[in-house]
Amino acid sequence: MTQFIIDPAQVEQHNANQRGALQADYDALGDMLSRRGVDIEALTAKAQTFAVAVPSWGVGTGGTRFARFPGVGEPRDVTEKLEDCAVIHQLTRATPTVSLHFPWDKPADPRALRQQADALGLGFDAVNSNTFQDQASQAHTYKFGSLTATSQAAREQAVAHNIDCIELGKVLGSKGLTVWVGDGANFPGQSNLRGALERYIDSAKGIYAALPADWLMYIEHKLFEPAFYCSVIADWGTSFAVAQQLGDKAKCLVDLGHHAPNTNIEMIVARLAQFGKLGGFHFNDSKYGDDDLDSGSIDPFQLFLVFNELADAALRNPAFSPAYMLDQSHNVTDPIESLMSSAVEVQRAFVQAALVDRTALAGFQEGNDALQAAQTLKRAFRTDVSPILAMARLRAGGAIDPVAAYRASGYRDAVAVKRPPKAGASGSGIV
Numbered sequence: 001m002t003q004f005i006i007d008p009a010q011v012e013q014h015n016a017n018q019r020g021a022l023q024a025d026y027d028a029l030g031d032m033l034s035r036r037g038v039d040i041e042a043l044t045a046k047a048q049t050f051a052v053a054v055p056s057w058g059v060g061t062g063g064t065r066f067a068r069f070p071g072v073g074e075p076r077d078v079t080e081k082l083e084d085c086a087v088i089h090q091l092t093r094a095t096p097t098v099s100l101h102f103p104w105d106k107p108a109d110p111r112a113l114r115q116q117a118d119a120l121g122l123g124f125d126a127v128n129s130n131t132f133q134d135q136a137s138q139a140h141t142y143k144f145g146s147l148t149a150t151s152q153a154a155r156e157q158a159v160a161h162n163i164d165c166i167e168l169g170k171v172l173g174s175k176g177l178t179v180w181v182g183d184g185a186n187f188p189g190q191s192n193l194r195g196a197l198e199r200y201i202d203s204a205k206g207i208y209a210a211l212p213a214d215w216l217m218y219i220e221h222k223l224f225e226p227a228f229y230c231s232v233i234a235d236w237g238t239s240f241a242v243a244q245q246l247g248d249k250a251k252c253l254v255d256l257g258h259h260a261p262n263t264n265i266e267m268i269v270a271r272l273a274q275f276g277k278l279g280g281f282h283f284n285d286s287k288y289g290d291d292d293l294d295s296g297s298i299d300p301f302q303l304f305l306v307f308n309e310l311a312d313a314a315l316r317n318p319a320f321s322p323a324y325m326l327d328q329s330h331n332v333t334d335p336i337e338s339l340m341s342s343a344v345e346v347q348r349a350f351v352q353a354a355l356v357d358r359t360a361l362a363g364f365q366e367g368n369d370a371l372q373a374a375q376t377l378k379r380a381f382r383t384d385v386s387p388i389l390a391m392a393r394l395r396a397g398g399a400i401d402p403v404a405a406y407r408a409s410g411y412r413d414a415v416a417v418k419r420p421p422k423a424g425a426s427g428s429g430i431v
């Protein structure tokens, strides 16, 4: 029996007030889609299959390199983070799992944490290691790198931390480890470019060897920052090469923000899927660099084009199931509202991609009809599938309008009283 954080009667009341308008919109959209030969019920059922993991670090207010302005009622530890994640899933019914980050979320008792998650109807997605900052207790600094450090002791410490993450994840029921390192250089000549990658691969092999048979290791690349001259795992090509070297359980993770502006990310997605190395995503959006803005807030068309490639890959291989995670930093919004809205935006792209008439598209591609091929994609992208998403939530017990239901619940005010700020509380980071 799932323990709901927000009184289900409140959600029902919210839905009762909106149900009539939703049904009218849903029926109108259903008529329009049926004229295009599309069954709205099949799309709604598909929408209900969608799931994206919430990052534990996302429920706290993020920050920039300059400052962090904490919000009220922020979770102070991992158990409170899980409560916020449960609210997001209760209202959206699209975020059944949480992605933890160690050591930020290291539980005193991992079994108790798993029991709490079970009670809240949550599971754990991939766990994330952290070797991009020093912890008070560690013997060797990561100032000059972790998995690629010239210091063998620092490398061994970083490998051991990743193996600790796997061990914790096993207790929690996770099935994957995401590895991102900030290793790189700020000056030409600072680092031997090939030597650093050789050390990375050697370290990664040590982690890979500790991976259970049913786990995946996700290699996350990032173009720049904190290293500003070169990053060791800077791009999908390097990530792909590393994943090839490690073996079948190593896959590439695409964080949408970790590319140069204007990079054709959907093509990267297509390439990685073609060669069986697309492991999953960190969804967010950006205008300039790794901005970690809310998914779909800047370029929803790019998000749609990514899902268009994923729909194509799924048609070719029904077993294809990349891991979906959000990875955002919320500086000026209530993190719960941002994460709910972002989950819905990613789900929107998923449903819009399912609307693409793939037979027509293939015909236009074959016949070199560029204009109609582009219009086929645009027709799907321009379709407002909001009533489908709302109906999927309603049928699954969620809220027709998650943000409105959340605000009406008074949850933030209630936790502001229960969670007074704690001195020195770990804020949130972003990877």
Ligand SMILES: [Mn+2]
Binding pocket: 220, 255, 282, 327, 431
């Ligand atoms: Mn990321």
